[in-house]
Amino acid sequence: MARRITLKDVSARAGVSTYTVSQALAGKAGVSDETREMVIRTADEMGYVTNVLAANLKGQTSSTVGVMTASGRNQYYSMLVQGIDGVLQQYGLHAVTNDAMRGGVYNAELERESVSALLQQRVALIVATYSLGESSLRAIREWDIPLVFVDSLPPAAAEPCPFVGCDNRLAGELVAEHLAGLGHRNAVFLGFPADWNTRLPREAGFRDAASRLGMSVTTVESENTAEGAYAAMRGHLAEVGSGSFDAIYASNTPLLHGVLRALRDEGLSVPESVSVVGFDEFEWAELLSPSVTVVDQHIEQIGREAGRLIAEIVTEGREVTEHLAIRPDLIIRQSTAPRH
Amino acid sequence: MARRITLKDVSARAGVSTYTVSQALAGKAGVSDETREMVIRTADEMGYVTNVLAANLKGQTSSTVGVMTASGRNQYYSMLVQGIDGVLQQYGLHAVTNDAMRGGVYNAELERESVSALLQQRVALIVATYSLGESSLRAIREWDIPLVFVDSLPPAAAEPCPFVGCDNRLAGELVAEHLAGLGHRNAVFLGFPADWNTRLPREAGFRDAASRLGMSVTTVESENTAEGAYAAMRGHLAEVGSGSFDAIYASNTPLLHGVLRALRDEGLSVPESVSVVGFDEFEWAELLSPSVTVVDQHIEQIGREAGRLIAEIVTEGREVTEHLAIRPDLIIRQSTAPRH
DNA sequence: CGGCCTTTCCTAAACGATTAGGGTGAGTGA
DNA sequence: TCACTCACCCTAATCGTTTAGGAAAGGCCG
Incomplete structure (x- = not known):
């Protein structure tokens, strides 16, 4: 592929302005049905694929959410992230994960780098699954990025702040x-x-x-x-x-x-x-x-609820501070027995 | 924070052009040492953080790599991805994962959506951990995006193509x-x-x-x-x-x-x-x-090698087709015993 | 001293989208 | 017929960077 098809290419071929193409493809109002259909047809004839970088840049929005973990070898976190990611995909969002563990131990330097990387990407929201450090909290707040805690309760300094996790x-x-x-x-x-x-x-x-x-x-x-x-x-x-x-x-x-x-x-x-x-x-x-x-x-449920909450905050811009505590259950097996 | 600090803001405050700021912060040549130092100082005084979206847009580059999995509940994949991600972080890259399983079974529709999402993001490279479908392969090739198979061997249609995995x-x-x-x-x-x-x-x-x-x-x-x-x-x-x-x-x-x-x-x-x-x-x-x-x-090793290979391809633009087979070992425990 | 590099920096045009702020023509009511 | 609304579409600015293509100034050489 010599050069990638841009929205301008589509507009040229379709004989309409870039505005019209943009509106038509985004499913927004202001375009007649026949024009919209025509635009869509030529767009995928040409194999056009939106460049979300450009869209996000101009729109001052972002379709990625950052997830910060301190998982080490605890499989629990990866299941959690998988759960969240699954829901986000349905909303056209995606997650990038940054782990703050190096060689099995927590590393503050890594946490700082993670936050910095997420800021650079202008993520729409940050999910924290452990107690973030003071400076991370400050940076995130300063940048006005919504923060939601999953699994781990928000530290006092971060409140009010939404939370999803186990009771x-x-x-x-x-x-x-x-x-x-x-x-x-x-x-x-x-x-x-x-x-x-x-x-x-x-x-x-x-x-x-x-x-x-x-x-x-x-x-x-x-x-x-x-x-x-x-x-x-x-x-x-x-x-x-x-x-x-x-x-x-x-x-x-x-x-x-x-x-x-x-x-x-x-x-x-x-x-x-x-x-x-x-x-x-x-x-x-x-x-x-x-x-x-x-x-x-009920980790899958926690993941789902968190995903739903995140999507709501990101796509609808809702301010949320609700704490959602999922009710745990005991699964009784053989390792516990009456004392004799 | 009212408005975010941009490179232009830094250039105004520092009294130099945006060009100079850009070069200085990126560590490139063409700026005297004292100017560079001055720019860097004012930049972090102002709390400036690069907008990678804009940088990638203009630079026609990308710092994200896409990972496609079909993991279901197999913990193996999440460990693998964790391993890869850890290495990528050190190179300033980050991974976004897309899983093609829904409800425990492979879903071709999801795979198509995943590929589309990765194209929209203009990822620098795609990691496949299972045999991608025909149409995904075609789309990725058409877009000229480097592809590397990890764990799963490249299908014939994708060759020549680098691979890291177990023998x-x-x-x-x-x-x-x-x-x-x-x-x-x-x-x-x-x-x-x-x-x-x-x-x-x-x-x-x-x-x-x-x-x-x-x-x-x-x-x-x-x-x-x-x-x-x-x-x-x-x-x-x-x-x-x-x-x-x-x-x-x-x-x-x-x-x-x-x-x-x-x-x-x-x-x-x-x-x-x-x-x-x-x-x-x-x-x-x-x-x-x-x-x-x-x-x-030796999954950690596979992850590390894959990460290293990916970073090499993305940051240095190297063409690689090497197949790297890691030597497995048998860990003998009690579940195997002489036949009697 | 004039010509020619170098070093250092600047101006301004991209990158690929979104979206205010119009413009045009058809329809509508008085 | 005129004024006004409305649906549809366009022009052009804008998001925050990078980077060609100079330009100015200083140094060096013959």
């Missing part, structure tokens, strides 16, 4: 009620760093319900990786022994992975010695031995 | 040699549809080596989902009984999942009744009981 407090309560109902008295909450602010409600809901039900909760701190959880769990066992707790709530899937490995390597059987609950449903949960009880936060 | 033939050979070495005589190859053209070499390598080693191979056809594999496997067992084979090679992770469920539900124990090998290493492989022997195709 993490409720999730913790469900787990605590389930474990206490099985007769467990001493639970361990295995938490990732509070940099990810989903940590707080996830722990608080668990603690509150547990104390209400007379179950003690010990928090074990862990890096946000399977390896970190493995080390943390073995460390904890070495310190307090296996008799000091009868249940574990691992606050996400990588941590669950680490816990299960640690228990296996310590020779502790699940659920006989200790009950285990994970956060997030995943495909292998049912095939493990024992199959694993988890909180299902 | 699937070799993978099959490794599996066959391992199984035959354990004394197995009758293997089942569980294959996803040949629409995904990785199927062919993956099966051929296995078959060739098996026949060389005196091991028979029966192919069982399956949809490309865990559910499909489950159904296919149970159907096969109902038809021929469990005594007719002693090993299974599941050609990707969703299929492996279906196989393991089917065997469990049929009460067949692994590896006592049948050895099982999966394709693709995944985090839970080692924690399952039994842990699963898999082919590790």
